[in-house]
Each structure stands twice: as C-alpha cells, then as structure tokens.
Amino acid sequence: MKNRYASGSHFSKKKFRLLVKYFCMELTATQISELLKVNRKTANLWLGKIRQRIYELVEEERMSNAKCVQMDKTYFTKAMEYYPKYKFPYQEIAVFGIINEQNKVYAKIVDKVNKREVFSIIQQCYAKNAIIYTDSAVLYKGLSKLGYSKAYRAMITKHYSLGL
16 A cells, blocks of 8 residues: 655555554554554654654644734743742743734743843834734833834733631
C-alpha cells in the first residue's frame, strides 16, 4: 500500500494513521513503537516530523491581519517550588504572549526579553496600523516609531470575597 503521507518510505499508510492516532492520544514513543511493532527510533523520527509540521503550520497562522492586540511577557520557573524566597534567573523561561480581538493567542519562548527580540516578533506578526495594548513597561517604548498605535491599559484584577 503506497503511503501518500510519507512518500519514499517503507512506513505503510495504515501504520502512519495509527501513529497519528496514538500521537493524539498522547502515548509515548516507546508505547507507540510497541503497538506498531517498529523500532523506537523510527517512532521518534516520525513523531518529530509530525511535531515539526505542527510548528510550521502554527508559524504560518500568525496574526498578520490583527487590528487590535494585547501583549505581555511572563516568566516560568520552578524556583518557587524549591526556594520560595529566591528566584534564579538561569532557571527562568521567558515567554512573550499576544492575544487579538478574536481571542487568538500567539506565544513564543524568547531567550531574553529585550527590545530587539520583542520588536522582531511584533514586526513579523502585525500590520503597521495595529493598535497594541501593553503595560507601561520601558520595553515597549519605540513602538510608535515603527508605525504602531500604542495604548496603555492598567491591569484589571478581580477580587473575590470569601464570604466569611
């Protein structure tokens, strides 16, 4: 049976469809290789190709037509779990996130949160006349020089009473 998904390989169409099914079920590569009776390295190869294709599709769907967006940065770390009083910068992962008016989210892990990295993401993702809502961080100064309308919005927090 010829495999139109993976031309030139000895991986059958039936096995490939099962691989995708197991991938969606979030099974590990070892479990998939046992179920399909293939080498674990083969399962890893195909799972890597599927993940790469998903990444390419996500990158193609950037919010290039967004008229109004809100963006912010955040840091993820395990430091609070082990050392509540200390944060270690080498353990932090910086993520820059954007949401548009249709609640479509774009997030990207960045090495450093600086103007060069953030502005390159903004230029890749948005039309020049987009309105950008940010906090008043120094990081976002200079957006108007690039042709974007910038608006600051204070963080809105909801306080819930416990009713005690």
